[in-house]
Structure formats: structure tokens, C-alpha cells
Amino acid sequence: xNCSTFRETMYLREDEVSxxxxxxxQRHRIxxxxxxxxxRRVERALRFVDLAAAEGPxxxxxxxxxxxxxxxxxxxxxxxxxxxxxxxxxxxxxxxGMGWVRVSLATALVLIWGSIAAEYSSGYLRxxxxxxxxxxxxxxxxxxxxxxxxxxxxxxxxxxxxxxIPGKDAFFQVSGDWIVINKASMERFILLYNDLQALxxxxxxxxxxxxxxxxxxxxxxxxxxxxMETLLRERQSLIxxxxxLLPQERKxx
Amino acid sequence: xxREKPEQSTDPPQQLAAEFVGRGLGGDLPAFRTLVxxxxxxxxALAFRILGEEEESKDAVQEAFIRVWQHRGKYDPKVRFTTxxxxxxxxxxxxxxxxxxxxxxxxxxxxEASHCGDASSGDDAERLYSNKEIAALVNRLSRQLPPKQRVxxxxxxxxxxxxxxxxxxxxxxESSVKANLVYARKFLRSKLDPILM
Numbered sequence: 001x002n003c004s005t006f007r008e009t010m011y012l013r014e015d016e017v018s019x020x021x022x023x024x025x026q027r028h029r030i031x032x033x034x035x036x037x038x039x040r041r042v043e044r045a046l047r048f049v050d051l052a053a054a055e056g057p058x059x060x061x062x063x064x065x066x067x068x069x070x071x072x073x074x075x076x077x078x079x080x081x082x083x084x085x086x087x088x089x090x091x092x093x094x095x096x097g098m099g100w101v102r103v104s105l106a107t108a109l110v111l112i113w114g115s116i117a118a119e120y121s122s123g124y125l126r127x128x129x130x131x132x133x134x135x136x137x138x139x140x141x142x143x144x145x146x147x148x149x150x151x152x153x154x155x156x157x158x159x160x161x162x163x164x165i166p167g168k169d170a171f172f173q174v175s176g177d178w179i180v181i182n183k184a185s186m187e188r189f190i191l192l193y194n195d196l197q198a199l200x201x202x203x204x205x206x207x208x209x210x211x212x213x214x215x216x217x218x219x220x221x222x223x224x225x226x227x228m229e230t231l232l233r234e235r236q237s238l239i240x241x242x243x244x245l246l247p248q249e250r251k252x253x
Numbered sequence: 254x255x256r257e258k259p260e261q262s263t264d265p266p267q268q269l270a271a272e273f274v275g276r277g278l279g280g281d282l283p284a285f286r287t288l289v290x291x292x293x294x295x296x297x298a299l300a301f302r303i304l305g306e307e308e309e310s311k312d313a314v315q316e317a318f319i320r321v322w323q324h325r326g327k328y329d330p331k332v333r334f335t336t337x338x339x340x341x342x343x344x345x346x347x348x349x350x351x352x353x354x355x356x357x358x359x360x361x362x363x364x365e366a367s368h369c370g371d372a373s374s375g376d377d378a379e380r381l382y383s384n385k386e387i388a389a390l391v392n393r394l395s396r397q398l399p400p401k402q403r404v405x406x407x408x409x410x411x412x413x414x415x416x417x418x419x420x421x422x423x424x425x426x427e428s429s430v431k432a433n434l435v436y437a438r439k440f441l442r443s444k445l446d447p448i449l450m
Contacts, residue, residue, distance in 0.1 A: 011435040011442075016416055045442040046410075052391035053411045055384040062297050062311045066289045069318045070282065 001028040003035055010039045013046070274334045278325040289318050295335065296342045302407045303346040304353075305396045313349055317342045339414075340422045343404060347423075350400045394444045398437050405430055406437035 001009070001024040009017060009025050017025065029036045274288060296317055300310035320341050321328075328337060395406055401423075408419045409430070416434075420427045 008435060011438040012431060016431060016434070041446065042438070042442055045445045046438065048387055048445055049391055049410050049438075049441065051384050052388040053413060055388035062293060062307075062314065065293045065297070065311065065315060065318075066286050068315050069289050069322075070286050072315070072319055073282065073285075073322050 001025060003028075003032060006032070006035045007038060010035070010042050274330075278321075278328050285322060292335070292338060293318070296338055299339055299342050299407070299412055300346050302392065302395075302411050303343070303404055304349060305392065309349060309353070310346075313342060313345045317345055320345075336418065336422070339408075339412075343408065343422050347400060347404050350403065354400060390445075391441070394441055395437070397444075398440060402433045402437040402440075405433040406441075409434055410438075 001021075006025060006028045009021065014022055029039055278285070278288075293314060296314045297310055300313045300317075301307065304310045304313065317338065321338060328334075391411075395403055395411075398406060404423065405419060408414045408422060409416065414422070416427050416430050419430045423430070
């Protein structure tokens, strides 16, 4: 090994070169005093680096990182169709922080969820203003959020319904005169359901002890969380299918 | 001159973590939370050494764990979890570092080690300065390195990973790792010489 190669190799450690290279390196070090002096200076510098490595980085551990990560996961678990609402939801979670405020939020969500679940379980949706909303939205040229079909439509379609909406009773209500496909309610229901399931692990033990029934409700999955995107796709498909079956004058734009 | 592996932050409690890696990466959110709590300090140590800024480092680590969660299905159990985590953290930090360079917001060191005084020899210098001061100095000097050299230097010399591990994390050859190490160490030696002479 010559001096030039030695002065490159001297910046590598023993386990970073081959045994043969290391032997050549040591042989040159013994025979060349100038290179040996240079190497001693490199050794000192690397010892300094090793001391720094053993000391570790200076700042303390980050605090609240676990909370922040879980909050973001909770927020990002929301269906993609809510992506526009993510920053606001994240900001809300950040603002609320941990502890009893969040527990209160969870409790409020439970109550809201309960009322919506009760509404669905009754088998009816509020449809008082649906027709006028549809009319207004159609007149305004916007895409209606709610589609309704009248009794006459229903009679035409009744024979086809079992094949069109099997197992969709929870979100596609057939109530007397109406089939109501309520996107807003459906999304709200799913949003809250997912939130509650996600927030459940964050609830402190005191909350679990104080509210055993609520905890049971949250910790035992009542049903498989609905897949939002699939449901929305199915809803769109159903609306198209129903719309296609209607007489031309009743078709929704 | 075989180096001793740094005793600090590179050896997380693997046994404790193994259970939570399995459960957490399986989609169990409480177990994943435990995983974050267990590994965050190691990820943060790496991020801080690369970036040199607390807030940027916290952001990078948070983002890294989100990516771990999002891509948990791709985790290969044959690979150590820390290696996978370090890979994600490193690439996030490397991208941030390059962005900070472009914006000229990299937290540079003060450029010289002269403030450490005029110790007469390397051994004196080690006696004169506490390990904390030495660590601060080396960290500050390393921030003047170009991004790739800095990342290689941090992974190898400060985090104690092997050349092969560094090459795997950065997806570069072992020769390239060594070349970057030589450049980085030459630079640090040139800056440390004034206080070690």
C-alpha cells in the first residue's frame, strides 16, 4: 500500500475494509512515520465521533407523539369521500387534545349515534321535505343529495326491487309510499360509527369503569363497519338503475 | 480501529416489541399505539440527528408512523422492525433535508469548532469537554455536510448501523456508502483538528 491509498483508507474503520486491506494498511502504518502521524489525528477525530454517538442526541423524547399519530390514523380512517373534511377534523382533534374533553366528545357522539341508530331501527326516515328539496335542487341545476320515488314509481318498480336492493334495508329505506336513498344520513351514520370504534381504545380506564354499558357498546363491535366507498358506489349504481327504469319525464337530471 | 457499537438508542427492546409489532401491524390500534410509544424515541433520535430541528424531527417521525400504519400489510416479518422503521424515517428525513437545503433553512452549525477552546491535545480535549458538549459539537458539524453524506454519517457513525444496513436502507451500493463516509469523516476531521491538535 502506498501513502496515497493509505490516506484514503485511514478514514475507514477496521470492519469497513477487507482483512487483506487492513493488513496492508497496518504494514504501511508501521513503516511510514508521516502516515502514522496523520492516522493518529484521524483516530482522535473518530474517537470524538464515537463519544458523540454514545451520548445520543441532545433533546429529550418527544411528548404526545403517540396521541398525534393515533389521532391522525383515526382521521385518515374516515372514508376518502370525506377527504375535504380531514384537515378540519384533524384540527378539531388537535384542539381537543386528550383527556376528559375527548371523553365528553366520545359520549356526545355515542348519544348522537344512538339517536341515529334508533331512527334507522324504526324503519322510517323523515321524508317530509324530501320532495321539495328534490324539486329545488333540480331547479337549481345541482346534483340532488336525496332521491325520492313516488308510489306510482314504486308500483312500476316493485317487481324489480328484490333484485336491485337485496340486503340494503339499513340505508335504502322502503317506507310506505317512498323509497328514500339518503346519502347525507348514510354518510353521517358511517362517519360516527367509524369515529366511535376508533376512539374507543383512547378512552381511559376510569371512563370504562364509570360507563360500563357505553364501553360495552364501543368495545364490542356491533356489526362490521360499513365500507363507505362500496356503499356509495352501490348507491350511485342503484340510483342509475332506478332512474333508467323511470319514464322519461320522471328521470332525475 | 474497529468501532464499538453505540450503546444508546439503536437497540430497542425487541422482545417486548415483537408482540406489539405483530398485533399493531395486524391492525390492532391500541397495540399499534404501544408500538409507537415503544419505538418513537429511537425513530426520533435518528430523525433529530439527521435534521437537527426538534419540530421537523417530530413531524418526520409522526409521518413515519402513519406510513408504517398505512403500509403495514407490506411489512416483511423476516426484516427487523427497526430496520423497516429506520428506512422510512431516513427517507422522509432525507427528502425534508433536501427541501430545507433548497429553501436555505437547514440548521447549519456555526461553521467552526474554535469556540471549544484551544486544548493542547486530543486527550486534553476529551477531558476538557463533557460528552454532551462533544455530542453537540459533532452534531452541529455534521449539519454542514451535504444531505447524502450527512445521512450516511448519521446512520453509520452515530446510529451504529453496519455498512450493509446503511446501503440497504438508502438503496445504494456498499462502495457508495464507504465513499460518502470517507468524505464526511475527512470534513469532520478538518473541523475538529483545531481543537484536537
